[in-house]
Amino acid sequence: MQLKKKCLLIGVGLITGFINGLFGGGGGMIVVPLLTILLSLEEKEAHATSIAIILPTTFLSAVIQIISKNYDFSVGLPVAIGVASGGILGSFLLKKTKDKTLVKIFAFVMLLAGVKMLIF
Amino acid sequence: MWNFVFCLILGFIGGILGGMGMGGGTLLIPLLTIFLSFSQHLAQAVNLVSFIPMAIIALILHIKNKLVKTSGILYIIIPSLLASILSSLLSNSLDGDFLKHSFAIFLIILSVIQFFSNNIIRAINKRKIKLKK
Numbered sequence: 001m002q003l004k005k006k007c008l009l010i011g012v013g014l015i016t017g018f019i020n021g022l023f024g025g026g027g028g029m030i031v032v033p034l035l036t037i038l039l040s041l042e043e044k045e046a047h048a049t050s051i052a053i054i055l056p057t058t059f060l061s062a063v064i065q066i067i068s069k070n071y072d073f074s075v076g077l078p079v080a081i082g083v084a085s086g087g088i089l090g091s092f093l094l095k096k097t098k099d100k101t102l103v104k105i106f107a108f109v110m111l112l113a114g115v116k117m118l119i120f
Numbered sequence: 121m122w123n124f125v126f127c128l129i130l131g132f133i134g135g136i137l138g139g140m141g142m143g144g145g146t147l148l149i150p151l152l153t154i155f156l157s158f159s160q161h162l163a164q165a166v167n168l169v170s171f172i173p174m175a176i177i178a179l180i181l182h183i184k185n186k187l188v189k190t191s192g193i194l195y196i197i198i199p200s201l202l203a204s205i206l207s208s209l210l211s212n213s214l215d216g217d218f219l220k221h222s223f224a225i226f227l228i229i230l231s232v233i234q235f236f237s238n239n240i241i242r243a244i245n246k247r248k249i250k251l252k253k
Binding site for chain 1: 144
């Protein structure tokens with residue numbers, strides 16, 4: 001593999017890992033477009049590959065947070081159960097609604113969430 | 121008990137949003153901080169842990185469907201592990217409100233990029249076609 005490509009991949013890894021660890025998430029949103037652009041992956045491949053990348057780094061960050069006592073199991077457990085159930089429904093819904101407007105709606109929701117967190 | 125139920129419900133909503141492909145748990149964190157007054161550090165930790173079971177299942181399915189492209193993936197994963205150790209420790213040292221505001225700005229930047237994602241992808245594809253010629 002070319003050195004240039006290796007450096008690009010390392011760069012992607014550094015950014016993704018850094019953001020994911022700093023914000024407890026969000027690495028996926030960074031790595032998917034990077035995989036699409038830099039590695040020319042198709043959207044489905046990029047999403048799938050991103051999980052393979054984000055999972056280990058998330059696991060590591062999770063362990064660090066648990067050791068640091070930032071994690072509370074009494075709330076973490078119900079949230080995790082909810083997320084797992086919702087995730088199943090969500091991916092099912094995704095198959096039924098492939099829409100570019102969906103991206104814009106989510107972008108808007110993210111914007112609202114960001115503003116709310118910033119101001120209030 | 122109600123706390124348990126509310127956590128379930130918000131996790132469920134966050135899970136649906138994540139399952140539909142929008143940023144995984146990225147929207148879960150605002151849900152937890154806004155509606156359940158979680159501290160930013162707690163919301164982030166909970167998000168990280170919540171991601172894991174679903175991701176394992178999804179990954180197994182994706183591998184079965186041969187959607188995961190592993191060429192060069194270690195060049196991404198290993199640096200990401202190292203970077204995440206650093207940033208996790210950094211995150212722990214930051215004040216909760218400051219971290220929350222930083223995260224908020226991150227969300228806003230992401231949302232703006234998302235808005236223009238179609239235009240960006242189109243422009244890049246045009247450039248790729250040009251380069252091929």
